[in-house]
Amino acid sequence: MRAMVLRRxxxxxxxxxxxxxxxxxxxxxxxxxxxxxxxxxxxVVDGDLTDPKLPVVPGHEIVGRIEAxxxxxxxxxxxxxxxxxxxxxxxxxxxxxxxxxxLCDAPLFTGYTRDGGFATxxxxxxxxxxxxxxxxxxxxxxxxLCAGLIGWRSLKAAGxxxxxxxYGFGAAAHIIAQVCRWQGRRVFAxxxxxxxxxxxFARSMGADWAGGSDETxxxxxxxxxxxxxxxxxxxxxxxxxxxxxxxxxGGIHMSDIPAFPYRLLWEERSVVSVANLTRADxxxxxxxxxxxxxxxxxxxxxxxxxxxxxxxxxxxxLEGAAVLAP
Numbered sequence: 001m002r003a004m005v006l007r008r009x010x011x012x013x014x015x016x017x018x019x020x021x022x023x024x025x026x027x028x029x030x031x032x033x034x035x036x037x038x039x040x041x042x043x044v045v046d047g048d049l050t051d052p053k054l055p056v057v058p059g060h061e062i063v064g065r066i067e068a069x070x071x072x073x074x075x076x077x078x079x080x081x082x083x084x085x086x087x088x089x090x091x092x093x094x095x096x097x098x099x100x101x102x103l104c105d106a107p108l109f110t111g112y113t114r115d116g117g118f119a120t121x122x123x124x125x126x127x128x129x130x131x132x133x134x135x136x137x138x139x140x141x142x143x144x145l146c147a148g149l150i151g152w153r154s155l156k157a158a159g160x161x162x163x164x165x166x167y168g169f170g171a172a173a174h175i176i177a178q179v180c181r182w183q184g185r186r187v188f189a190x191x192x193x194x195x196x197x198x199x200x201f202a203r204s205m206g207a208d209w210a211g212g213s214d215e216t217x218x219x220x221x222x223x224x225x226x227x228x229x230x231x232x233x234x235x236x237x238x239x240x241x242x243x244x245x246x247x248x249x250g251g252i253h254m255s256d257i258p259a260f261p262y263r264l265l266w267e268e269r270s271v272v273s274v275a276n277l278t279r280a281d282x283x284x285x286x287x288x289x290x291x292x293x294x295x296x297x298x299x300x301x302x303x304x305x306x307x308x309x310x311x312x313x314x315x316x317x318l319e320g321a322a323v324l325a326p
Contacts (some may be wrong), residue, residue: 002016002018006044028066029121029123031120032326041250044056056115057116081130086109099280151172152166154248161185174297193213202319220241221245224246243268246271249273
């Protein structure tokens with residue numbers, strides 16, 4: 001197989017030829033059709049997430065077809081599946097036993113602690129691969145496997161309020177904005193200050209209002225979801241939510257949250273984080289997405305241009321999501 005490999009944090013990925021991976025018991029080998037490029041991949045490559053398996057093949061928004069299966073797996077060769085960030089859990093810790101497998105004490109993460117989808121092939125646990133329809137566009141579907149799934153878990157954590165603020169209008173927000181509108185909610189989108197193109201994109205995705213993250217929205221928010229990994233947005237979002245409102249931090253990594261006055265938190269406002277996802281989250285969202293229907297906006301890159309895709313994501317040059325197509 002061919003793969004884009006990270007050998008040291010902070011370095012560029014290198015294209016390498018590896019032997020085709022062999023699936024172990026309970027595993028499948030997938031021929032990758034598409035793999036989304038997520039901000040978490042940036043955190044892995046840039047060293048913000050400090051304990052990767054090195055060398056590692058990043059990528060955890062995988063869509064592909066099953067080529068081979070290990071012992072104990074009965075699957076149809078050629079079946080299409082999607083593989084997310086959470087790739088394995090222990091099954092016996094208190095969190096796994098209580099339905100909170102996203103908080104497992106001994107997890108493995110695709111593209112971080114096991115090799116991922118920036119490659120022509122990947123191995124995954126069969127029970128953590130979601131069946132996908134044959135007629136699905138793999139490029140359009142790839143961002144659903146993390147941006148969509150984490151966005152969905154974040155939206156559930158935000159509660160059932162009518163007005164939702166989305167801070168950072170990238171891959172996750174452009175998906176969840178569509179879900180919010182389908183549910184009958186109002187969406188206020190917050191971008192970098194002066195990002196007129198990003199604000200226009202947000203409005204094209206159904207946002208009722210779009211402005212800079214330093215601006216006051218036209219009405220108090222029932223909840224805010226932070227997809228931008230900027231800790232300074234937490235107090236800004238708290239200032240924008242109503243009494244009893246909630247701020248949800250949707251990223252796996254964020255810069256430090258600065259000190260802020262207690263009055264921003266008072267009146268029963270709250271701040272919560274979202275960690276990973278459960279398989280139930282994935283099953284819910286992947287069933288919901290075609291009903292909306294969710295339409296992803298993507299920019300396609302060949303596998304050997306993964307560094308360019310990461311650069312464009314880092315610089316904020318993308319609308320929607322970047323996707324590698326091996």
